[in-house]
Amino acid sequence: MTPRQLHSRAYGGGVTRNRSASRRIPLVLFSSIVLFTTLATAYSRPASSSQEKPKKPTALRWDPPQVDAPIPALSATPPCPLSDVLKLAAQRTAELIDHLQNFDAHEQVRYEETDDLGIPQMSISEKFDYLVDFGAQSGPLNVHETRTPLAGSDDAHLSAIVDKGLPVLALIFYPELQRDYEMRCEGSTQWNGQPAWLVYFRQVNGMRPRTLSMTSATSSFPVSLKGRAWIGADSGEVMHLETNLVKGIPIIELRANAVSIDYAPVAFPSRNLELWLPKSAVAYTDYGKRRTIIEHTFSDFQLFSVQTQQVIEKPKDPKDPKEKP
Numbered sequence: 001m002t003p004r005q006l007h008s009r010a011y012g013g014g015v016t017r018n019r020s021a022s023r024r025i026p027l028v029l030f031s032s033i034v035l036f037t038t039l040a041t042a043y044s045r046p047a048s049s050s051q052e053k054p055k056k057p058t059a060l061r062w063d064p065p066q067v068d069a070p071i072p073a074l075s076a077t078p079p080c081p082l083s084d085v086l087k088l089a090a091q092r093t094a095e096l097i098d099h100l101q102n103f104d105a106h107e108q109v110r111y112e113e114t115d116d117l118g119i120p121q122m123s124i125s126e127k128f129d130y131l132v133d134f135g136a137q138s139g140p141l142n143v144h145e146t147r148t149p150l151a152g153s154d155d156a157h158l159s160a161i162v163d164k165g166l167p168v169l170a171l172i173f174y175p176e177l178q179r180d181y182e183m184r185c186e187g188s189t190q191w192n193g194q195p196a197w198l199v200y201f202r203q204v205n206g207m208r209p210r211t212l213s214m215t216s217a218t219s220s221f222p223v224s225l226k227g228r229a230w231i232g233a234d235s236g237e238v239m240h241l242e243t244n245l246v247k248g249i250p251i252i253e254l255r256a257n258a259v260s261i262d263y264a265p266v267a268f269p270s271r272n273l274e275l276w277l278p279k280s281a282v283a284y285t286d287y288g289k290r291r292t293i294i295e296h297t298f299s300d301f302q303l304f305s306v307q308t309q310q311v312i313e314k315p316k317d318p319k320d321p322k323e324k325p
Contacts, residue, residue, distance in 0.1 A: 018319075057110065057125075060282075060293045060294075062293065064258035071198060086173070088236030091236060092238070099135060105300060106127060106300040108296070108299075110294070113291070116291075118243060127149070129147070129149075131147075136199050143168050166283060181204060181212055182202065186198040186228075191240050198232055221249050225246065226243070227241060227242050240261065241260075241262050242258070253287050256287045260281070280295070
């Protein structure tokens, strides 16, 4: 059988920083997930030379989110003001873009692949310097990301299979992208002990999807997403986000793709500013005769604005009472 590459690319349209400037909006790249089906040998990064034995990470487990499953402890009171929730979430995502030109972080990527019988086929773990660039503030929103292997890492394997751009999926709530989705508020709940509104979204029927596409060597297949977001009741920040495909693509044997992303607050002390940035993301893909799990963990943030650069050690854990907002 001829080896086949399948690329999943998330992209968006309808986004400018100045909506009054133009009614025609350029297509902009948001993220991509790359599936590579020809690697067969296991590969892992050499053990650290440090005298301190690193903690063994928790094994990756096939546990994709199911966005249509019931949510426990969901309350209909107080009533959810959907328009206000979406307006505040749009403001927060717009502020993120306005305040930041780009952000840089250290990224730990773990990849595991099994065959259709659940037998492990590949396990890879690497570390990268991860950069997201939102483009010039005067131009249209154009999200671009790059990965540079850190010392001791090798991207020869992961460059072909790592998914890209997952952290910026919260831009679904960017003002001009919300119209791509039907949204409803399912009620009030909590995320990590903080009050939140649970917002369900689904690609509008009849509208060409602009968030995610699966691309083979010869064809591109836009796919529709559905998902849930836990949005801070007081802040409007996207604290957690989960997505599923509305349906698979039989022609490329894609049965399912699911994503789960956690965000956490990062502070700019000198600017009296706090932004919610990605803390971790996991993508689960079921296609062909294999399943893959890709986990991203972010730390050591460097946040850049037009005027300042600040180095942040790590995003705060909202569950830790010692961490003050």
